[in-house]
Amino acid sequence: MGGAQVLIIGGGVAGLCAAIVCERARVSWRLLESSERIGGRVSSRIQDGCTIDRGFAVLLSSYSEIARFIDWNALDVRALRASARVWTGGRFRTIAHPLAHPAAGVAGLFSGLLSVRDVAALLPMAVGAAWGVPIPDPSARRSISTEQLLFKRGVTRNLVDSFFRPFFGGVFLDPTLGYDAAPFEWRLAMFARGRATLPRRGMGAIAEQLRLALPEHSRDCLVMRCGAQGIESGPNGAGWLVRDSSGGTHAAKQVIVACDALSARKLLPALPARRWCSTVTLVWKVKSANCPPPLRRPELLLDGTGRGPVNHAVSPTSVWPDHAPLGESLISGSVIDPAYCELSDADLEARCRAQFTAWFGSGVAEWKHMATERIAQALPRQHPEDLALRPIMHHAEGFWIAGDHVSDGSIEGAMRSGRQAAESACASLRCA
């Protein structure tokens, strides 16, 4: 096959953003994607008239990379409430962002979740997260765990276990609170400064928008069902040759490996092995009239008991009613405890149903189970010792690594890494 100046391996968010940067810089590019669809871990599908995301995920309006690549109006998003209901002590208790929902924020002070000590500890944290300058760097490493940081700041164990563990457990897909304090502080700032949103056509619409940002004439440069299998130096050490799964060879002056950490290591065995956080998201359908009231609000429900198996639940149709046919509602429950993730589909569904029955009563028996989405490699684990293993972006002359495992395990991190790798590749071409 002929050559492009930049060859991008992987069509997830990172690879697509890299392609957009090359296109904007008028640098020729080709992107190899091993699967039959773009978007990688960001995807949605239609099943029985319902929009089902692969795992529960949200797009934060405070992400700064989004403005570079995504047209918010065209994406058409709606926000969830900046509050959560925490199941603890046999009932739901509300905790709310005091600026977004002042009444709920004040009511939350008396819900029994927050002690006076918690309020004193959270106040400076909240002010720093909302207005602090500079914004924490998600790619930094503080080498202390989030749990250590919270205790250092004076948050009580009760609030750590009932709110921080399930809420940020859902964000990092890690129930341990062992993740590094730097990516935690960045997320805290993102939640304090923006809102969690869901696109009208599901999270997969983000990838579709990125694809549409590439001009029509360049679409042939997206080569689907074409996995890279090996990378070697070009003739006389100039540029790179990439072998693909169909026996083809692609020559390029610059290569960007924008795969997930596991696939990147298959291409570059010298990269250290990363640990992963897994999740299983189960989806049910119910007649809207029978949808439990706590799920009718666009708000996250959290398991504050730590007993699970569901860590967080939400009704996507409370945000976008047209994610299900008229008169029906969707309910999504996510499991993040590795012990539960290992259960069989039937066993896990039965246990989730039992948990929801304790929360909402016997009407749960009417829920129709629609899907069980298992994602073993959902997010790279971000404990301090994991972050020490992050690869550097500049792997070799004309060779760049992108993807969320290079910066931060988020859409924002993937976008930033793809952009920065492509900007560096384009700059190298200009200097050559």
Ligand SMILES: Cc1cc2nc3c(=O)[nH]c(=O)nc-3n(C[C@H](O)[C@H](O)[C@H](O)COP(=O)(O)OP(=O)(O)OC[C@H]3O[C@@H](n4cnc5c(N)ncnc54)[C@H](O)[C@@H]3O)c2cc1C
């Ligand atoms: C359940 C879940 C919930 C999440 N929630 C959020 C959230 O709420 N907010 C948030 O910001 N982020 C969230 N994330 C994280 C976010 O989705 C990821 O960090 C981001 O999508 C990673 O993008 P990527 O491009 O780095 O990697 P990927 O999406 O993994 O893309 C890599 C691509 O490379 C392709 N590939 C692999 N090997 C090869 C090869 N050899 N040749 C060619 N192609 C190859 C793959 O098929 C894939 O398309 C969530 C993730 C999951 C799974």
